[in-house]
Amino acid sequence: MPIDEPIAIFQDLYARARERCAEPDAMVLSTVDADGRPSGRYVLLKEVDARGFSFYTNGGSRKARALTANPHAALTFYWPPDKQVRIEGAIEQVTDAEADAYFATRPRDSQIGAWASAQSTELSSRAQLDQRIDETSRRFDGATVTRPPFWTGFRVIPQSIEFWTRDVARLHERVIFQRADGGGWDRSLLFP
Numbered sequence: 001m002p003i004d005e006p007i008a009i010f011q012d013l014y015a016r017a018r019e020r021c022a023e024p025d026a027m028v029l030s031t032v033d034a035d036g037r038p039s040g041r042y043v044l045l046k047e048v049d050a051r052g053f054s055f056y057t058n059g060g061s062r063k064a065r066a067l068t069a070n071p072h073a074a075l076t077f078y079w080p081p082d083k084q085v086r087i088e089g090a091i092e093q094v095t096d097a098e099a100d101a102y103f104a105t106r107p108r109d110s111q112i113g114a115w116a117s118a119q120s121t122e123l124s125s126r127a128q129l130d131q132r133i134d135e136t137s138r139r140f141d142g143a144t145v146t147r148p149p150f151w152t153g154f155r156v157i158p159q160s161i162e163f164w165t166r167d168v169a170r171l172h173e174r175v176i177f178q179r180a181d182g183g184g185w186d187r188s189l190l191f192p
């Protein structure tokens with residue numbers, strides 16, 4: 001699949017952010033739940049390609065429940081000192097093969113943590129989490145930690161991508177790419 005212009009611009013800015021920013025992969029994921037209520041949290045960008053922008057999480061988490069009920073999301077990056085990128089689009093789940101492949105690259109402690117955490121549900125005490133981590137460690141003792149079936153990834157398929165660049169006297173530059181009917185992208189400038 002050829003890389004589209006806004007994806008290529010993103011990849012170029014991302015490569016530069018990786019050279020200078022502490023958390024270039026951190027992005028705010030905004031979701032809206034079944035009742036129309038918004039929520040935001042950071043997640044880490046794991047892959048970007050012509051298909052979109054993917055991240056991984058617990059499939060039972062609050063964000064995953066919102067995305068299942070309403071498969072649309074926004075991603076927001078801030079790369080100091082001067083760049084913001086906003087991405088909006090529909091959501092798809094990554095394939096089991098993709099999730100397996102990424103899970104296999106994670107540190108063992110993170111793999112065990114993925115099994116042990118019932119993300120976003122109430123935890124009675126820190127001891128409860130420690131106990132679940134111990135149980136999981138024993139269960140996989142000496143063996144490869146397989147991906148929990150509830151641990152998965154989501155991809156935001158961009159419908160719009162906006163690049164904001166800080167400029168003097170609030171004359172910030174805003175360039176927005178929006179999916180055109182029949183493919184391709186329309187490019188426009190926005191008032192700051």
Ligand SMILES: Cc1cc2nc3c(=O)[nH]c(=O)nc-3n(C[C@H](O)[C@H](O)[C@H](O)COP(=O)(O)O)c2cc1C
Pocket residue numbers: 023026039041042043044045055056057058061062063064119120
């Ligand atoms: C910089 C940063 C990166 C994070 N990356 C992830 C991530 O990739 N996946 C994830 O599930 N949670 C990640 N978290 C934790 C989430 O922000 C959040 O606390 C958790 O996923 C539960 O969110 P939810 O209850 O809305 O589902 C990250 C937090 C920070 C501060």
